[in-house]
Amino acid sequence: MSDIGFAFEIDGRTIDPSNIEDPVEAEIIHNIVESIVSQVGDLVCQEHKKAARFVCTGDSLDSLTLEIEGCCDVMIDKVKAQMTLQ
Numbered sequence: 305m306s307d308i309g310f311a312f313e314i315d316g317r318t319i320d321p322s323n324i325e326d327p328v329e330a331e332i333i334h335n336i337v338e339s340i341v342s343q344v345g346d347l348v349c350q351e352h353k354k355a356a357r358f359v360c361t362g363d364s365l366d367s368l369t370l371e372i373e374g375c376c377d378v379m380i381d382k383v384k385a386q387m388t389l390q
């Protein structure tokens with residue numbers, strides 16, 4: 305189990321990834337979460353022992369911007385580096 309965190313905000317709505325009513329929306333968000341977890345789900349900051357948090361915001365599901373939040377710049381750089389590799 306990963307400690308990785310997610311937040312989705314689409315068109316001003318805050319979406320809880322574990323409680324989405326629209327099945328299409330649920331699948332898209334589920335795929336995003338799966339993809340991120342498969343890439344960096346095992347990454348934990350060695351200094352702070354914390355996993356990263358991913359914030360997806362946009363006007364619609366087609367135009368989401370992914371932002372990475374972490375306990376420190378070292379961790380954020382680590383996550384970014386590992387995500388670019390794949």
Ligand SMILES: [Zn+2]
Nearest residue numbers: 349352375376
């Ligand atoms: Zn850290």
